[in-house]
Amino acid sequence: MLACELLVFDFDGVIIDGMEEYWWSARRAALSLCPEAVLPESIPEGFRALRPWIHHGWEMVLIAALFSDSRGSLLTGGVDGAIRDYNAFCAEGLSRFGWTPTLLQERLEQVRREAVLTDRAGWLAMHRPYPGVPERLASLDDDDVSWAVLTTKGKAFTAELLASMGLTPARLDGRESGPKPDVLLSHSRDWHLRGFVEDRKATLETVRRTAGLERLPCFLASWGYLKPEDSTSLPDGVMLLSPEAFAGPLATWN
Ligand SMILES: [Mg+2]
The missing domain is CATH 3.40.50.1000 (HAD superfamily/HAD-like)
Structure with missing residues (x-):
């Protein structure tokens, strides 16, 4: 009918x-998996630039981790290299850390669940x-x-x-x-x-x-x-x- x-x-x-929240939650999820990483609190321009290529939430966590000083600048090719072959870039990033999409997605959602529970208004305010x-x-x-x-x-x-x-x-x-x-x-x-x-x-x-x-x-x-x-x-x-x-x-x- x-x-x-x-x-x-x-x-x-x-x-x-939700750009502000994407970086905030992806950064926290990445740091929970990779505590030695050094990640800026403000959104890196490269993260904004890569957003149109991101399809699933877990990719944001991977990209955040790859902005870590100790991991080099987004593998070898920088933002341009990531954009040139985005799927290969994600596959290379996952293997660099030994992570899976499921692990990253679950970690991202855990960060979000905690944010909603502890500071719902603050979490909502990061979305425009x-x-x-x-x-x-x-x-x-x-x-x-x-x-x-x-x-x-x-x-x-x-x-x-x-x-x-x-x-x-x-x-x-x-x-x-x-x-x-x-x-x-x-x-x-x-x-x-x-x-x-x-x-x-x-x-x-x-x-x-x-x-x-x-x-x-x-x-x-x-x-x-x-x-x-x-x-x-x-x-x-x-x-x-x-x-x-x-x-x-x-x-x-x-
Ligand atoms: Mg969309």
Whole structure:
């Protein structure tokens, strides 16, 4: 039954700018595994520069550890080298420390759980909703469309942040729900999907190549963590969404 229309939104880089928290929690997680590391409290420019390449939370912990003085500057190639072959860079980093993605993800979530328990307000304050985005989500009722959040972040942390903004999506799926294309396919059996808004171009390309999702309108959020060349040469079916267009009626987004 296609009961209602549903718009699906990524979270980090679309609804919220969590850069301050990414470094804070990744740094703490890295230090808990690597106490001898020397890591700055302020966000390294290289960490900001690498953010568009980061897909899962554990990668932030690895990258933070690789900013340690004693480990050299992000392996041998610096930020440029990391960007040139990001997957190889992550694999090399994991083997340097003998870490696994699971270990790093669990450590990151442990840091976040402790932060929520001990200083919830402080943890929430490290996240900044993008200007106008919570208000626009809240007004989607006027377009007669429901909205959902689909993120690679843990569901519980995302729920905390949405609640702090007074937002209640019709659906919330975190990394526990599996790959984004699988979740979208599942949604498509219950809803009429009106679109997917995401700031990771590679994810949108994967979605459009997924059988059953070839016709799903995909929107690249121009305000998110984009790579320098992301907004040019978009594939068919992927449209750049500006804050101005997002603020307007859904029917005019593309
Ligand atoms: Mg994102």
